[in-house]
Amino acid sequence: xxxxxxxxxxxxxxxxxxxxxxxxxxxxxxxxxxxxxxxxxxxxxxxxxxxxxxxxxxxxxxxxxxxxxxxxxxxxxxxxxxxxxxxxxxxxxxxxxxxxxxxxxxxxxxxxxxxxxxxxxxxxxxxxxxxxxxxxxxxxxxxxxxxxxxxxxxxxxxxxxxxxxxxxxxxxxxxxxxxxxxxxxxxxxxxxxxxxxxxxxxxxxxxxxxxxxxxxxxxxxxxxxxxxxxxxxxxxxxxxxxxxxxxxxxxxxxxxxxxxxxxxxxxxxxxxxxxxxxxxxxxxxxxxxxxxxxxxxxxxxxxxxxxxxxxxxxxxxxxxx
Numbered sequence: 001x002x003x004x005x006x007x008x009x010x011x012x013x014x015x016x017x018x019x020x021x022x023x024x025x026x027x028x029x030x031x032x033x034x035x036x037x038x039x040x041x042x043x044x045x046x047x048x049x050x051x052x053x054x055x056x057x058x059x060x061x062x063x064x065x066x067x068x069x070x071x072x073x074x075x076x077x078x079x080x081x082x083x084x085x086x087x088x089x090x091x092x093x094x095x096x097x098x099x100x101x102x103x104x105x106x107x108x109x110x111x112x113x114x115x116x117x118x119x120x121x122x123x124x125x126x127x128x129x130x131x132x133x134x135x136x137x138x139x140x141x142x143x144x145x146x147x148x149x150x151x152x153x154x155x156x157x158x159x160x161x162x163x164x165x166x167x168x169x170x171x172x173x174x175x176x177x178x179x180x181x182x183x184x185x186x187x188x189x190x191x192x193x194x195x196x197x198x199x200x201x202x203x204x205x206x207x208x209x210x211x212x213x214x215x216x217x218x219x220x221x222x223x224x225x226x227x228x229x230x231x232x233x234x235x236x237x238x239x240x241x242x243x244x245x246x247x248x249x250x251x252x253x254x255x256x257x258x259x260x261x262x263x264x265x266x267x268x269x270x271x272x273x274x275x276x277x278x279x280x281x282x283x284x285x286x287x288x289x290x291x292x293x294x295x296x297x298x299x300x301x302x303x304x305x306x307x308x309x310x311x312x313x314x315x316x317x318x319x320x321x
Contacts, residue, residue, distance in 0.1 A: 010035070011089050012082040015043055022099075031094055041079065042094040044172075045087045057088065064090065066145065072131075074124030076156070076171045095169055097159045101152035101246065104221065111284070113163045114222050118289070119315050120168025121155060125215065126308040128170075129208050146206055150214035151192045152221065193266040194227045198299055201267045209301040212308070216296025223285045224278035228297060229269035231262050271299070288314045 009017050015032040021042065022029040032043045046060070064081040071077070080091035100117065103109055109117070128145040147154070149172065158167040197213035199206055220228045226244035237245055275297045279285050292314050298304045305311055 011043060011084045012080075015041065015080075015082070015089070015091060017043065032091070040094045042092050043082075044090045044092070060088070060090075070127075072124060072127040073166050074120050074168055074170060075127055076169050092171070093169075095156040095158055095171070097157050097167070099153050100155040100157060100218075100222075103157060104152055104225075104244075105246070107225070107243075109163075109222075111286075115315065115318060116163050116165045117155075117157065117168050117222065118219060119312065119319070120165035121170070121215070121218070122308050122312050122315065123165060124168070124170040125211060126312065129211070129308055144208055146208065146211050147214075148200075148206070148211070149192060150211060150218055151195045152218065155218075193263055193270075194229070196267070196270060197301075198271050199301065201270055207301070208308075209304045209306065212296045212304050212311075213298075213301070215311070216293050216304075219289070219293050220275075220278050220297065223289060223293070224281040226281065228275045228278075229266055229273060231265045233262075286318055288318060 007017055007019060011017065011032065014035050016035060017030045017032050019031050020028060021031050029042055029044045032041050033039070034041055046057070061081060064078065067078040068081075076095065077093040078090065079093075080089075082089045082091060125147065128147060130144065147170065154170060154172040156169045156171050157163060158169070160167050195214045195217040197206070197210040198204075199210045199213075217228055220226075221244070225242075226238055230238060230244070234244070275294065277290055278293055279290050292305070292311050296304055296311070
């Protein structure tokens with residue numbers, strides 16, 4: 001049962017699967033009912049490919065112990081990590097709503113919606129980067145946590161008549177990492193190509209500024225209607241339609257098939273190509289947001305903002321206008 005899970009199955013004698021609600025590179029997500037109290041939760045199981053790597057499973061177990069302690073409205077609440085019939089299930093809050101990708105495809109977000117989403121996104125990252133490892137005395141007693149796989153699919157927005165920053169929730173910490181000296185002791189590349197920092201691409205040590213680069217790429221898409229860099233095929237489609245048409249299945253196939261040159265195209269642009277200002281695609285973007293996006297997308301991390309609060313300061317000023 002490593003590739004799919006039947007509706008009605010009881011995971012770990014506690015969580016009964018009701019329906020599938022999502023599927024991605026990390027695995028499949030189901031709505032489940034907690035038989036202990038009747039609560040509605042979400043369960044995500046790992047893909048067969050991930051289960052083949054014992055180090056990956058061990059890493060995720062360790063990350064669960066950390067993520068279980070998260071307590072912030074803009075970060076999904078994790079409850080359990082359950083082994084069951086050769087698989088592992090991450091049990092978390094069920095968020096009734098749509099992810100940011102779905103909202104971007106619909107293209108109905110107002111300028112107020114976008115600003116509230118940006119603030120919610122930054123507040124969640126601020127918690128992981130800064131507040132989580134500061135104790136009640138104001139002393140640092142650990143390391144910042146990086147998300148490591150920032151993309152629209154990993155931002156959920158609750159169904160509300162009006163979007164507020166409290167409705168924006170970060171999910172999927174499958175690639176989240178602690179900022180440690182030993183990080184990436186072997187050259188490897190993890191993440192989603194369209195949003196990866198140059199450090200991720202070359203397998204270098206990551207820090208907070210790596211997440212800020214990916215945040216810049218995500219913010220760019222929110223306002224420009226497309227990521228900063230596309231493959232030649234995606235660029236051709238964008239020029240014809242004026243819209244970025246993301247196809248997850250096709251994206252995964254291109255990532256897996258190096259012969260198509262997709263990975264090389266995207267990663268080379270992140271490393272060497274100049275970023276067009278998002279205002280080239282959306283003249284109505286606020287100048288302050290365009291400036292901060294371009295700062296985040298600097299190739300060299302020393303030229304980027306160093307902390308999330310530098311971005312939040314700009315966003316809060318816009319809400320006061």
